[in-house]
Amino acid sequence: MVCLGHARGADWLHAGLLYDHFPLTLDDGQRTEAVGPLFYSEEKDTQKTWALPPLFADTTDPALDSSEYDFLYPVLTYRRYGQEHRWQFIQIFSFAGGQNPDEQKAKRLTLFPFYFRQRSEEPDQDYTAVFPFYGHLKNRLFRDEIFFKMFPVYSRTRKGDIVTTNWGYPVFSVRRGNGLEGWKLWPFYGWEHKEVTTRTNGFGDVETVEGYRSWFTMWPFVLDKTSGIGTENLTRQHAVLLVYGHEHSPKRDSKSVIWPFFTHTIDREKKYEERDMPWPLIVFARGEGKTTSRVWPFYSRAHNQYLESDWYFWPVYKYNRVHADPADRSRMRILFFLYSDMIQKNTETGQAERRVDLWPLFTHKRDFNGNTRLQLFAPLEPILPNNRSIEREYSQVWSVWRAEKNAKTGAASQSLLWNLYRHESTPTSKKCSLLFGLFQYQSGTAGKRMRLFYIPVMSVKPTPAKAEAK
Numbered sequence: 001m002v003c004l005g006h007a008r009g010a011d012w013l014h015a016g017l018l019y020d021h022f023p024l025t026l027d028d029g030q031r032t033e034a035v036g037p038l039f040y041s042e043e044k045d046t047q048k049t050w051a052l053p054p055l056f057a058d059t060t061d062p063a064l065d066s067s068e069y070d071f072l073y074p075v076l077t078y079r080r081y082g083q084e085h086r087w088q089f090i091q092i093f094s095f096a097g098g099q100n101p102d103e104q105k106a107k108r109l110t111l112f113p114f115y116f117r118q119r120s121e122e123p124d125q126d127y128t129a130v131f132p133f134y135g136h137l138k139n140r141l142f143r144d145e146i147f148f149k150m151f152p153v154y155s156r157t158r159k160g161d162i163v164t165t166n167w168g169y170p171v172f173s174v175r176r177g178n179g180l181e182g183w184k185l186w187p188f189y190g191w192e193h194k195e196v197t198t199r200t201n202g203f204g205d206v207e208t209v210e211g212y213r214s215w216f217t218m219w220p221f222v223l224d225k226t227s228g229i230g231t232e233n234l235t236r237q238h239a240v241l242l243v244y245g246h247e248h249s250p251k252r253d254s255k256s257v258i259w260p261f262f263t264h265t266i267d268r269e270k271k272y273e274e275r276d277m278p279w280p281l282i283v284f285a286r287g288e289g290k291t292t293s294r295v296w297p298f299y300s301r302a303h304n305q306y307l308e309s310d311w312y313f314w315p316v317y318k319y320n321r322v323h324a325d326p327a328d329r330s331r332m333r334i335l336f337f338l339y340s341d342m343i344q345k346n347t348e349t350g351q352a353e354r355r356v357d358l359w360p361l362f363t364h365k366r367d368f369n370g371n372t373r374l375q376l377f378a379p380l381e382p383i384l385p386n387n388r389s390i391e392r393e394y395s396q397v398w399s400v401w402r403a404e405k406n407a408k409t410g411a412a413s414q415s416l417l418w419n420l421y422r423h424e425s426t427p428t429s430k431k432c433s434l435l436f437g438l439f440q441y442q443s444g445t446a447g448k449r450m451r452l453f454y455i456p457v458m459s460v461k462p463t464p465a466k467a468e469a470k
Helices: 388-393 464-469
Strands: 019-023 029-034 039-044 047-052 056-061 066-071 076-081 084-089 093-099 105-111 115-120 127-130 134-140 143-149 154-159 162-167 172-177 180-185 189-194 197-200 206-209 211-217 222-229 235-240 244-248 252-257 262-267 272-276 282-287 291-295 299-303 307-312 317-324 327-334 339-346 352-358 362-366 372-376 401-405 412-416 421-426 429-434 439-444 447-452 455-460
Touching: 019 421, 047 388, 056 388, 066 388, 115 134
Parallel strands: none
Antiparallel strands: 019 029, 029 039, 039 047, 047 056, 056 066, 066 076, 076 084, 084 093, 093 105, 105 115, 115 127, 127 134, 134 143, 143 154, 154 162, 162 172, 172 180, 180 189, 189 211, 197 206, 211 222, 222 235, 235 244, 244 252, 252 262, 262 272, 272 282, 282 291, 291 299, 299 307, 307 317, 317 327, 327 339, 339 352, 352 362, 362 372, 372 401, 401 412, 412 421, 421 429, 429 439, 439 447, 447 455
């Protein structure tokens, strides 16, 4: 907060929702707001933001060498971190560039799902694809390579050493890899076999890669798979849809009758026994690794050493908890996002943060340092929590009441209708502005001052005795 003893004339320039400039309450920095919710600029630490909500916002941080730009989020977004940058238009059209892991610069243009292009310093990393006619992609869509002609007539993909060739996707395909071979004529018949192989991990150690065998006929009616070949946990699975299914291994046994309606599972590794009738609607499990009682949609209680999940008359009430020292996180929800109460604790330090949302009325946050912030209204924040773009461009529009308090400095602020009323305080000072600044009041170590219609009407300095006491 600005100390009133060193206040300048600019400290009196408050015009409510027309214009206001003030220090940040929860961080070191300054903020300017004007024309109600339609403009603000902010400097916080090394970060600078200016915005015309809800049209766009621009944020830069020289210390992190980053910048972000949004226009009618999520219509148009731009993100840059160092040399990496990306333009994106409604999650469909994008243009990106930067360096790959080998520090080679590349530029990418995407009009999803019709056009993909990349140009790199290394010609063998270039690709162009025009879907569905012809294309070649690298390191896109969760595959190392993709090649297609008149998709779905012909396509070939590679992930690691496994190459899958499709004719008339997904009807006929052939898979080949290191110790792997297989084919399928879906949904009539398919089989696949992988031998036990070895590979060198990131630490330079040679490790065994398990093998498996699988086949199906009239998928998904008859399925059979043997996995864990070459390991101590050889697992056999067989299922005939609506008739029978079973799985057997040294660590786990599971049998289903009128599959998947009645299932009995004994998991020796995780130490629990479970009965499903059918899963996931009716589940009862007991054991050290899992305890569950569920009858959907009436109630469910499930927990193990680290996780807890309860609900009643789903989705009326739902509770989840994850506990793994030093982190302890719990969340209670009513009707999805109507009400939410999330608490996250550090069990070693005892510090905790909490967020409470009541859609669309308010959101209240308290961080690990004890700082708090209350906002009225909040139609999107409970649904998309911690979304920086929502907070930058939309929260300003509908937050008719804001209240913040800094636990460390004791500073606090309240704002109604975009500073039509604004109140700020520290342990040694107070400042109030009302009705476009027509009423302004300050008090602090320099005394008390008041203005009406921007005209000074009171200026009281402390007596020497009071000044010395302060």
